[in-house]
Amino acid sequence: MKALIIGASGQVGGTLSSLCVRRKIEVYGTSRFGQGFLYLDLAAPASVSAAFAKARPDLVLLCSAMTHVDGCERDPELARSVNAAGPALVAAECRRSGAKLAYFSTEYVFDGRNGPYGEEDAPNPVSVYGRTKLEGERAVLELEGALSVRTTVVYSHNPASKNFIMQLINNHRSGLRMRVPSDQVSNPTYAPDLAAAVLDLAEKGASGIYNVVAPDRLGRYDFALKACAAFGFDPGFLEPALTSELGQAAERPLVAGLKTEKLERELGRGLPPAEESLRRIAALIKQYE
Numbered sequence: 001m002k003a004l005i006i007g008a009s010g011q012v013g014g015t016l017s018s019l020c021v022r023r024k025i026e027v028y029g030t031s032r033f034g035q036g037f038l039y040l041d042l043a044a045p046a047s048v049s050a051a052f053a054k055a056r057p058d059l060v061l062l063c064s065a066m067t068h069v070d071g072c073e074r075d076p077e078l079a080r081s082v083n084a085a086g087p088a089l090v091a092a093e094c095r096r097s098g099a100k101l102a103y104f105s106t107e108y109v110f111d112g113r114n115g116p117y118g119e120e121d122a123p124n125p126v127s128v129y130g131r132t133k134l135e136g137e138r139a140v141l142e143l144e145g146a147l148s149v150r151t152t153v154v155y156s157h158n159p160a161s162k163n164f165i166m167q168l169i170n171n172h173r174s175g176l177r178m179r180v181p182s183d184q185v186s187n188p189t190y191a192p193d194l195a196a197a198v199l200d201l202a203e204k205g206a207s208g209i210y211n212v213v214a215p216d217r218l219g220r221y222d223f224a225l226k227a228c229a230a231f232g233f234d235p236g237f238l239e240p241a242l243t244s245e246l247g248q249a250a251e252r253p254l255v256a257g258l259k260t261e262k263l264e265r266e267l268g269r270g271l272p273p274a275e276e277s278l279r280r281i282a283a284l285i286k287q288y289e
């Protein structure tokens with residue numbers, strides 16, 4: 001099997017690339033920058049067709065997105081082009097070539113008034129990011145056999161990434177205080193666990209929407225405390241704050257989180273609990289020190 005990972009330079013795409021190599025799947029990865037990647041810009045249609053012509057994939061893992069939630073709010077036109085029109089272009093290439101498509105969607109398709117949410121619950125995004133990702137998801141799902149994986153608060157030990165856990169590690173290391181929302185509830189998810197489950201779903205031929213998140217549904221501040229306990233950090237640098245106090249451009253879903261019964265039925269397992277994934281990161285922190 002040959003896989004094309006769109007957004008292989010990112011947190012999830014990078015993790016998926018390593019996993020594909022370990023599973024002996026031939027893999028092409030894309031980025032708009034950097035060596036060793038195929039060039040692909042979701043806002044530049046010709047680059048999408050060129051990458052497909054070069055890679056001729058059987059499976060496409062669409063990880064690329066404009067992921068900066070407040071950045072999307074400030075530039076909705078670019079967000080729509082990358083997050084909504086881009087996936088439609090990718091779906092059209094998959095339709096032409098017969099490739100299977102797996103798309104990374106988000107819990108931010110919901111308003112966060114009454115989570116946790118199942119796959120069948122009605123979306124109602126409250127930000128440009130959420131709205132454009134939902135448009136992308138809908139475009140992808142028009143392709144027969146396409147898979148859309150909804151996830152949230154993805155973290156990993158990756159010095160190149162600004163994910164929540166890397167921010168926590170870097171702030172602790174630099175002796176900086178960190179304001180953490182106490183009123184955002186969801187299921188933080190470890191990127192390697194997410195990648196393994198998505199590849200398993202794709203290899204089984206799963207289609208439609210699947211929630212893929214870790215089982216622990218908890219507030220962001222509580223998650224930060226859990227991480228500090230696992231890493232042996234004094235949590236004194238953490239400051240709980242309400243989301244409304246953070247002055248962010250985009251609204252966040254607050255009472256969110258995703259249900260995973262459908263995933264558990266399909267794979268016969270859920271994702272490991274946060275404590276186990278955080279222990280794996282603690283071991284990596286020790287290794288890098």
Ligand SMILES: NC(=O)c1ccc[n+]([C@@H]2O[C@H](COP(=O)([O-])OP(=O)(O)OC[C@H]3O[C@@H](n4cnc5c(N)ncnc54)[C@H](OP(=O)(O)O)[C@@H]3O)[C@@H](O)[C@H]2O)c1
Nearest residue numbers: 007009010011012031032041042064065104151152153154
């Ligand atoms: N991280 C989370 O907490 C989270 C939660 C829910 C859903 N998701 C979804 O999961 C997916 C992966 O997230 P992530 O954490 O890996 O994000 P990330 O680390 O921010 O990576 C984003 C990727 O998108 C690529 N990209 C950005 N603009 C692009 C454009 N115009 N054309 C082509 N590629 C572009 C970047 O590549 P270059 O800049 O190198 O081109 C990079 O590879 C995204 O679709 C995101 O919406 C993430």
